Amino acid sequence: SRWEEEKKEDGVKWMQLEHRGPYFVPLYEPxxxxxxxxxxxxxxxxxxxxxxxxxFYAKMLDHEYTTKEIFQNNFFHDWRKEMTSEEQEIIKDLDxxxxxxxxxxxxxxxxxxxxxxxxxxxxxxxxxxxxxxxMGMLKKRIMPEDVIINCSRDSKIPEPPEGHKWxxxxxxxxxxxxxxxxxxxxxxxxxxxxxxxxxxxxEKDWQKYEVARRLxxxxxxxxxxxxxxWKSKEIKERQRAVALxxxxxxxxxxxxxKEEGETADTVGCCSLRVEHIQLHPQxxxxxxxxxxxxxxxxxxxxxxxxxxxxxxxxxxxxxxxNKDPTDDLFxxxxxxxxxxxxxxxxxxxxxxxxxxxxxxxxxQEQLKALTNPEDNVAGKxxxxxxxxxxxxxxxxxxxxxxxxFARSMQVLQEKIDAKKKQVEEAQEEVKKAEEEFKDTEDAKxxxxxxxxxxxxKRLEEQLAKLNVQATxxxxxxxxxxxxxxLNYLDPRIxxxxxxxFGIPIEKIYNKTQREKxxxxxxxxxxxxxx
DNA sequence: TATAGGACTTAGGATTCTGCTT
DNA sequence: AAGCAGAATCCTAAGTCCTATA
Numbered sequence: 001s002r003w004e005e006e007k008k009e010d011g012v013k014w015m016q017l018e019h020r021g022p023y024f025v026p027l028y029e030p031x032x033x034x035x036x037x038x039x040x041x042x043x044x045x046x047x048x049x050x051x052x053x054x055x056f057y058a059k060m061l062d063h064e065y066t067t068k069e070i071f072q073n074n075f076f077h078d079w080r081k082e083m084t085s086e087e088q089e090i091i092k093d094l095d096x097x098x099x100x101x102x103x104x105x106x107x108x109x110x111x112x113x114x115x116x117x118x119x120x121x122x123x124x125x126x127x128x129x130x131x132x133x134x135m136g137m138l139k140k141r142i143m144p145e146d147v148i149i150n151c152s153r154d155s156k157i158p159e160p161p162e163g164h165k166w167x168x169x170x171x172x173x174x175x176x177x178x179x180x181x182x183x184x185x186x187x188x189x190x191x192x193x194x195x196x197x198x199x200x201x202x203e204k205d206w207q208k209y210e211v212a213r214r215l216x217x218x219x220x221x222x223x224x225x226x227x228x229x230w231k232s233k234e235i236k237e238r239q240r241a242v243a244l245x246x247x248x249x250x251x252x253x254x255x256x257x258k259e260e261g262e263t264a265d266t267v268g269c270c271s272l273r274v275e276h277i278q279l280h281p282q283x284x285x286x287x288x289x290x291x292x293x294x295x296x297x298x299x300x301x302x303x304x305x306x307x308x309x310x311x312x313x314x315x316x317x318x319x320x321x322n323k324d325p326t327d328d329l330f331x332x333x334x335x336x337x338x339x340x341x342x343x344x345x346x347x348x349x350x351x352x353x354x355x356x357x358x359x360x361x362x363x364q365e366q367l368k369a370l371t372n373p374e375d376n377v378a379g380k381x382x383x384x385x386x387x388x389x390x391x392x393x394x395x396x397x398x399x400x401x402x403x404x405f406a407r408s409m410q411v412l413q414e415k416i417d418a419k420k421k422q423v424e425e426a427q428e429e430v431k432k433a434e435e436e437f438k439d440t441e442d443a444k445x446x447x448x449x450x451x452x453x454x455x456x457k458r459l460e461e462q463l464a465k466l467n468v469q470a471t472x473x474x475x476x477x478x479x480x481x482x483x484x485x486l487n488y489l490d491p492r493i494x495x496x497x498x499x500x501f502g503i504p505i506e507k508i509y510n511k512t513q514r515e516k517x518x519x520x521x522x523x524x525x526x527x528x529x530x
Numbered sequence: 531t532a533t534a535g536g537a538c539t540t541a542g543g544a545t546t547c548t549g550c551t552t
Numbered sequence: 553a554a555g556c557a558g559a560a561t562c563c564t565a566a567g568t569c570c571t572a573t574a
Contacts, residue, residue: 297567487540
């Protein structure tokens, strides 16, 4: 089939790579003369570069970021670096800077833009433009001179913009990026990669799920092994075995070490500290309960109380002995050491594969348990969402409660109440019609009974649908389904489910998702088993 | 054998679009 | 036609994990 992988040498990622290079935003256009910046109450004409940076801050005046001291300090520091020496002499206090006129100019401009028909709207600024990061630090504009281009040697090599040169053009088929540069704040690499809908990414995605399916075949052996290792003479091995148990049972992330201070204080499994867990020999009628409370990726809180097997509990007590709260729980363990071990247990196995495996197998099991073939499409979709939700909860994929949640829930509740009333009225109507038919026994009255019953049935169905909607909405309040759907659930499970129950694929995947999962839609039949 | 560098995946919030209701 | 909510899409930071290098 078209998804069959073509033979490539080890490490070779593509045979042919041609593209047009990154798009660069136009250079900064100065403000009109009548839009002014004020310092200490007096208008002050800024140099072009200084003015441009001022506009970034001005645009964000409504954002709460600009009320934060750290944001203000970072911004002012970076802004002053770009000023002329004359400007540096004058502009010494951010509090004396008045950006309000510039702010208003952009608000008005934005309003005007919104009113324009689609085609005339200005192209949006690309990611290579200069802007202020979340901490107020200045991200510099990326110039062609910063960018490395990667493509096929024999392809049409992208042209840099007029008067500019690329930093470098290379022909490296062992990597998949099209262009790269170094970002100025953290000195990290940035890449332009192919779309998720591309064949290259699709094949990679497919491979990922195939590795997870292979884990399904050996996971029982691996579980038996880590249970044995809980009793190992080597503390290091015990720590590895307990951590792996958490990764497997709770779908925790690996938890690489990261540099302190520079980044938020977040952890994963291997980087858990003593302060992140509490041990309860007994709790709420359960034995050996571990209470987790820590910040994970993106500072999302992980809070969970789990009853664990006794040897795990005993080991945790041992690991915590004579340690400070801020000491590492698994002090002998690194993700590298863990992954070396996993690689040895199964080719291609790493800590993150457990998340993929457990997510996908959970979806498959939940779909099996929750789908009722007698349900209508809406009912089956609720089951699908619930299965998806079980996975999102397992992986701790959260979202902040949408700002409009309470209001829209209320609107929905009002609709339900109105519908209930209609149903009651329709019930009365049916009763009345039946009585009339009993009295008269004529055909017209009989037809009327049928008509009223039909109406009642339709209203009842509408009410049921609204109730389903409300349930789904409430259950989904703080849970993000998208992340698991896009990154953890083997799409073939969903495709098979759709085929089996006659659900159109569009009901569960939107256009972008259908493009990303084209490979799965193509190859999975209704009897696909993860 | 540690560590930095590098490439790639995963993440939730912000922004924009769409289609419904009024 | 406007206003709105929710869906779709964009954005890019924050992770994972491997390799090169001292």
